[in-house]
Amino acid sequence: MRKRVLTTFSGIVIFLCTGIVFTQANDAVAWNEAERASISRLSIHALGESPELKVNRVAKDAKAAELGHHLFFDTRLSINGKVACASCHLPEKYFTDGRKTAKGINSVNRNAPTVVGINHSNWLFLDGRTDSLWSQAMQPLENEHEHGTNRSHVVHVVYKDKKLHQLYEASFGAMPDLLNKARFPEQAGPVKDRAASYAWQNMKKSDQEIITGIFVNLAKAIAAYELKLNPSPARFDHFAQALEKNEAKAAEILNKQERAGLKLFLNKGKCNICHNGPMFSDFSFHNIATPQLNAKKYDWGRYKGVNKLLRSKFNCRSQYNDDPEKNCDEIKYIIRKREHTIGLFRTPSLRNITKTAPYMHAGQYKTLKEVIDHYVDPPKTLVGTSDLIPFPIDLTKQEKQQLEAFLGTLDSDIDAAQKWLTSPH
Amino acid sequence: MLASANNTESKNSKLEYAGKEHAVAILSESGNYRFTLYSKSVPIPLKRIHSWILKIEDKSGEPVSQAKLFVNGGMPAHRHGFPTKPVIKKYLGNGEYLVEGIKFTMPGFWEMRFTMNVNRQRERAIFKITLH
Numbered sequence: 311m312r313k314r315v316l317t318t319f320s321g322i323v324i325f326l327c328t329g330i331v332f333t334q335a336n337d338a339v340a341w342n343e344a345e346r347a348s349i350s351r352l353s354i355h356a357l358g359e360s361p362e363l364k365v366n367r368v369a370k371d372a373k374a375a376e377l378g379h380h381l382f383f384d385t386r387l388s389i390n391g392k393v394a395c396a397s398c399h400l401p402e403k404y405f406t407d408g409r410k411t412a413k414g415i416n417s418v419n420r421n422a423p424t425v426v427g428i429n430h431s432n433w434l435f436l437d438g439r440t441d442s443l444w445s446q447a448m449q450p451l452e453n454e455h456e457h458g459t460n461r462s463h464v465v466h467v468v469y470k471d472k473k474l475h476q477l478y479e480a481s482f483g484a485m486p487d488l489l490n491k492a493r494f495p496e497q498a499g500p501v502k503d504r505a506a507s508y509a510w511q512n513m514k515k516s517d518q519e520i521i522t523g524i525f526v527n528l529a530k531a532i533a534a535y536e537l538k539l540n541p542s543p544a545r546f547d548h549f550a551q552a553l554e555k556n557e558a559k560a561a562e563i564l565n566k567q568e569r570a571g572l573k574l575f576l577n578k579g580k581c582n583i584c585h586n587g588p589m590f591s592d593f594s595f596h597n598i599a600t601p602q603l604n605a606k607k608y609d610w611g612r613y614k615g616v617n618k619l620l621r622s623k624f625n626c627r628s629q630y631n632d633d634p635e636k637n638c639d640e641i642k643y644i645i646r647k648r649e650h651t652i653g654l655f656r657t658p659s660l661r662n663i664t665k666t667a668p669y670m671h672a673g674q675y676k677t678l679k680e681v682i683d684h685y686v687d688p689p690k691t692l693v694g695t696s697d698l699i700p701f702p703i704d705l706t707k708q709e710k711q712q713l714e715a716f717l718g719t720l721d722s723d724i725d726a727a728q729k730w731l732t733s734p735h
Numbered sequence: 736m737l738a739s740a741n742n743t744e745s746k747n748s749k750l751e752y753a754g755k756e757h758a759v760a761i762l763s764e765s766g767n768y769r770f771t772l773y774s775k776s777v778p779i780p781l782k783r784i785h786s787w788i789l790k791i792e793d794k795s796g797e798p799v800s801q802a803k804l805f806v807n808g809g810m811p812a813h814r815h816g817f818p819t820k821p822v823i824k825k826y827l828g829n830g831e832y833l834v835e836g837i838k839f840t841m842p843g844f845w846e847m848r849f850t851m852n853v854n855r856q857r858e859r860a861i862f863k864i865t866l867h
Binding site: 347351583586587592594639640642643644645646650697700701 | 821822836841
C-alpha cells in the first residue's frame with residue numbers, strides 16, 4: 311500500500327516536472343529568429359555613441375559637466391529669477407514636469423520631453439529644430455515664454471559668480487574682461503524683448519561675437535551635464551541578454567503577460583516600426599494624428615522645425631560645431647517638402663515611459679491606456695497625412711493590457727551618480 | 736551578376752549590394768537597360784547617411800553617360816519613404832552615378848527606385864533590398 315502511494319506520488323511529481331518542462335519548452339519556442347533579432351536590437355547593450363561627442367569638444371569634460379550641472383539648476387538664468395532648466399525637467403519626474411504643456415515664464419504649446427537619453431538623438435526638440443544637444447540648450451534661455459532672458463544676462467551671471475567663473479575657465483580658458491558695461495551691457499541679445507534687442511543691435515559685431523562665443527560654451531557645458539543622464543538597463547534588457555543564452559532563465563525575468571506584450575509590440579501592435587533601436591525610438595518624425603491642442607492654431611511640427619533648423623546660426627554648419635569634419639549630411643539631405651513634414655513630431659523613447667505622463671507632443675493623453683487606445687482607434691488627422699492610416703491595429707482589451715504591462719518592463723533608474731540628480735545649490 | 740530579368744524578388748543574401756563584388760544588376764522595366772547597384776559602405780550601415788553607386792548600360796553593354804536620374808524609395812510594407820531626400824548629382828564616368836543621401840532607419844525590406852529620362856522616354860528600375 312505504502313509502495314503504491316509512493317508510486318502515485320512519484321507520478322504526480324513527474325507530471326508536475328513534466329508540466330514545468332513543457333511550459334519552459336513553450337517559452338523556448340516562443341521567439342522566432344526575426345523576433346530574437348529585434349529584441350537584441352532593442353537592448354540597451356546595443357546603444358552606440360552619442361552624436362554629441364563629435365560636435366561638442368567638452369562633451370566628456372568633467373569640469374564642463376559640473377558647470378553645466380550648476381547652470382541646469384540655476385534660476386538666475388531667467389528674466390524673473392524663478393525659472394531654471396530643472397523647472398520643466400525635474401529629476402524626481404524623470405526630468406519631465408508632469409504637466410500637459412510646459413510652463414516657464416509663460417505657458418508653451420508643447421509637452422516637456424525627458425532629458426534622459428536624449429543625447430542619442432540627432433534631432434532635438436519635438437520638431438527637431440536643432441541638431442545638437444548644445445544648440446538645443448541655448449534656445450529655451452532666450453525664448454520669451456521659457457526663461458525669457460538673453461545671452462548677455464546669462465554670460466554676466468557666470469562672469470560675476472566666482473565658482474561658475476572658475477569652472478568656466480577650467481574648461482574653456484580665460485574669460486574676457488566684461489566689466490565695460492558700454493561694450494557689454496548686462497541685458498542684450500537677439501531676443502523679442504525690445505530693450506535687450508536694442509542694446510544688442512548697438513553692440514559692435516566683434517563684441518557680440520565674444521558674448522555669443524561664451525554663451526555657446528555655456529550651452530556646451532549644459533550638454534556635457536545632460537550627457538551624464540542615461541537610462542540604466544531595465545528588466546527588458548536583462549531579459550534580452552538572458553534570451554541569447556538561456557531561454558528558461560529569460561522567462562523568469564518577464565512574466566507571461568509582459569512576454570505576451572512584447573510579442574504584440576513586435577508583431578500585431580506594430581510598435582516596432584517607429585519605436586526601434588536601443589532607445590525604443592527611431593528618433594525620426596511621424597504624423598500619428600494626435601488631436602491638436604488648439605483647433606484654430608495648428609501645431610505644424612516638423613515643417614516649421616526644418617525651416618528653423620536651416621535658418622539657425624547654430625546648426626551643424628555653424629562655426630561653433632567642433633567637429634573638424636563637419637559632417638552635415640543630415641542637413642544636406644533633409645526632407646523639406648511641406649506635405650512630407652507637416653504635423654510630424656519626433657518619436658519619443660519608451661524607456662521609463664511610465665514615469666513621463668502625460669503623453670504626446672502636447673500632453674493630450676493622461677495614461678498609457680489612452681495612448682494605446684489612440685493607436686487602435688486613431689482620430690482623423692487635422693494636419694497633414696497620418697502615418698497610421700496604412701496600419702490598422704486591432705487589439706483586444708486583454709492585448710492592450712499585455713502591451714501596457716510590457717511597457718512597464720522598460721522602467722529603470724538613471725545611470726548616473728546621485729549628485730547629478732539633485733540640485734548642486 | 737544579373738539578378739533577374741525584371742525586378743523579381745532578390746535572393747535575400749546578407750551580402751547582396753554590400754560593395755562592388757556583391758553588386759546586383761537588374762533590367763529596367765522596358766528591358767532596354769541594365770542597372771547595376773551597390774553600396775559604397777560595407778557592411779551596409781543602419782541609421783547613417785551613406786552613398787551607393789549605380790551603373791547603367793544599354794542592351795549592347797555600352798555605358799549610359801550623363802543621364803538625368805531620379806531616386807526615391809522606402810519600406811513598402813510600412814508605406815514610408817526614406818527619412819532623407821537622396822539625390823543623384825554626380826556622374827562618375829563609365830556609366831556610373833553617385834547616389835547620395837541614403838539612410839536606412841531599420842532592418843527589413845526596402846526598395847530603391849530609379850527613374851531615368853532618356854530619348855523622351857521614362858525608364859524605371861526597382862531594386863529590392865533586405866537589410867539584416
